[in-house]
Amino acid sequence: MxxxxxxxxxxxxxxxxxxxxxxxxxxxxxxxxxxxxxxxxxxxxxxxxxxxxxxxxxxxxxxxxxTPPNDLHPYEWQLFMMDIYDELKLANDIKVINNKLYYMKNENSYSIGQYGNVLRYQKNGSGHIVLLQNVKNAEFQKVKQGVQIKVTSLQNVEYKVMLRTFIGSEIINE
Known part of the structure; x- marks a missing residue:
């Protein structure tokens, strides 16, 4: 074409x-x-x-x-502080005996102390509720109108908290 x-x-x-x-x-x-x-x-x-x-x-x-595996997690420490504050603000009698924290609430006695590498919570001397893990050392000191808690983790990091209450308490060292 x-x-x-x-x-x-x-x-x-x-x-x-x-x-x-x-x-x-x-x-x-x-x-x-x-x-x-x-x-x-x-x-x-x-x-x-x-x-x-x-x-x-x-x-x-x-x-x-x-975060190192054997250290306290920051959220775990914050949760621990909130739990302790909630417990102590309703407590009647706060004592520190042999580096353990004792208090009364609702006619029950409670204690918080170190057991191995954990901080545990007990009601009436029985039970075992873990509040904090990977703890090398824990110190409880009674201060005026409150309690000071120092915790050293397994990685030698020191954590401190000061909790104030307005309830009468005493210091007993045995």
């Missing part, structure tokens, strides 16, 4: 070679469409959700690596 004196075959090859070829890219093109399709949206959303869902696990791993 002849169109204006040039064969159609030659004309098409001339038109196709006139436009520059696409440059090679360094990324893999999954779809050849020029627009953003719903499938691409779902794929991007899936990748984003996958990355965001793995973020808490990654942060938890970093926290575990940064």
């Amino acid at each position: 002849n169109l204006y004196g040039i064969e159609m075959k030659k004309r098409l090859s001339f038109v196709l070679t006139r436009f520059p070829k696409k440059r090679k890219r360094f990324v893999v093109i999954l779809f050849e469409e020029s627009g953003y399709t719903f499938t691409q949206l779902l794929f991007s959303l899936m990748i984003t959700i996958l990355l965001l869902s793995s973020l808490p696990s990654f942060l938890s791993l970093i926290e575990r690596i940064s």
Whole structure:
């Protein structure tokens, strides 16, 4: 077939070679469409959700690596302080005997002291509730209108807390 004196075959090859070829890219093109399709949206959303869902696990791993395994965890120490404060603010009689903290509450006697590498809580001399782990040494001192607690962890890190109460108490050293 002849169109204006040039064969159609030659004309098409001339038109196709006139436009520059696409440059090679360094990324893999999954779809050849020029627009953003719903499938691409779902794929991007899936990748984003996958990355965001793995973020808490990654942060938890970093926290575990940064804290030595035989040391007190900062959250554990804060929880211990809050528990002791809640117990002592309702206590009737607070005493420190032989480096153990004794107090009365609701006609029951309670004690907090070191047992091995833990600080434990006992009600009426029985039971064993662990309040704090990885403890090398614990010291309880009765101060005016309160108690001072010094805890040394297995990594020789010292923690202190001063708890004030407005209940009369006495110091007994046996």
